[in-house]
Every structure is written in structure tokens, then in C-alpha cells.
Amino acid sequence: MRTSQGVEWALHTCLNLSWLDAPVPTGVLAAFYELPPAYLNKQLQALVRAGILTSTSGPRGGFRLARDPGAISVLDIVAAIEGPEELFRCDQILDRGPGDHAGVDYRQSCAFAQVMRGADLAWRRELAGRTVADVRADVERRHPRSPDDTRARIAELR
Numbered sequence: 001m002r003t004s005q006g007v008e009w010a011l012h013t014c015l016n017l018s019w020l021d022a023p024v025p026t027g028v029l030a031a032f033y034e035l036p037p038a039y040l041n042k043q044l045q046a047l048v049r050a051g052i053l054t055s056t057s058g059p060r061g062g063f064r065l066a067r068d069p070g071a072i073s074v075l076d077i078v079a080a081i082e083g084p085e086e087l088f089r090c091d092q093i094l095d096r097g098p099g100d101h102a103g104v105d106y107r108q109s110c111a112f113a114q115v116m117r118g119a120d121l122a123w124r125r126e127l128a129g130r131t132v133a134d135v136r137a138d139v140e141r142r143h144p145r146s147p148d149d150t151r152a153r154i155a156e157l158r
Contacts, residue, residue, distance in 0.1 A: 031157045
């Protein structure tokens with residue numbers, strides 16, 4: 001399984017925004033990690049549509065978290081970027097194999113479809129059980145200077 005680059009960018013951007021009190025423009029957020037602003041903006045707009053970020057226009061505008069970091073799960077961010085679809089799509093190829101197929105929905109009876117659905121559910125449960133606040137606490141425990149370093153870098157880039 002592979003997620004797009006946008007997921008990583010969105011996750012780190014949400015973490016960084018959790019340490020900031022004011023909206024941050026796309027250009028500043030992109031410069032923080034040397035990312036292409038237009039592509040990052042596309043990800044940020046997806047987070048706005050999902051209610052994870054808010055966007056304010058104008059000279060003091062930019063993006064900020066729309067909710068408390070404890071109310072934003074990692075799954076919320078991943079789904080905003082990748083969409084809500086299951087990771088595995090059963091095309092029911094067994095229907096084209098030998099045997100009687102009348103009325104069989106292989107998405108429900110195929111052993112591989114069931115295994116893949118179980119794995120997808122376990123993955124989603126894990127991501128839903130972790131919030132931006134949880135990750136922020138882990139980062140702060142391992143790297144106590146991260147909040148101050150992030151604020152200083154953002155101020156430098158403005």
C-alpha cells in the first residue's frame with residue numbers, strides 16, 4: 001500500500017499548524033519543507049473542504065486548524081487527501097472463472113476480498129485512534145524543541 005506525497009505533506013503541515021496561533025500562507029508552509037506551493041495548496045484546500053483547516057484570505061490570511069488537534073484523527077487527514085474508498089477493490093474476477101456464478105457477489109464471498117477488507121479496517125482503526133494531538137505529544141516528548149523551532153522557522157519565512 002502506498003499513499004500519495006500529499007498525505008505526508010498534509011500530516012506534517014497539520015502538526016506544524018497545531019503549534020501556531022495565526023493563519024499561515026501557503027507560500028510560507030511550502031517553504032518550510034521546500035515543497036511546491038501550488039501542489040501543497042491543492043492538499044490544503046482538500047483539508048479545508050474536509051473541515052480540518054480554515055482558510056482566510058488577505059495579507060494576514062492563510063491556513064490554520066479548524067478544530068482542536070485532539071479532534072482531528074490521522075484518518076481524517078488521510079481520507080481528506082486520498083478519499084474514503086477502500087484500499088482494495090474487488091473486481092469479482094472469480095465470476096469469469098469456471099463454475100456456477102448466478103447471484104454470487106464475490107466481494108462478499110471471496111476469501112481474498114475478506115482478507116483485504118479486514119486489513120483495511122485494521123489500518124483505518126489504527127489511524128482513527130490517533131489524533132494530531134497524540135502525534136504532537138509524541139513529537140514534543142522526543143524532540144522538546146520542535147514547537148519553538150517550528151514557530152521560529154515560520155517567523156523567519158514570513
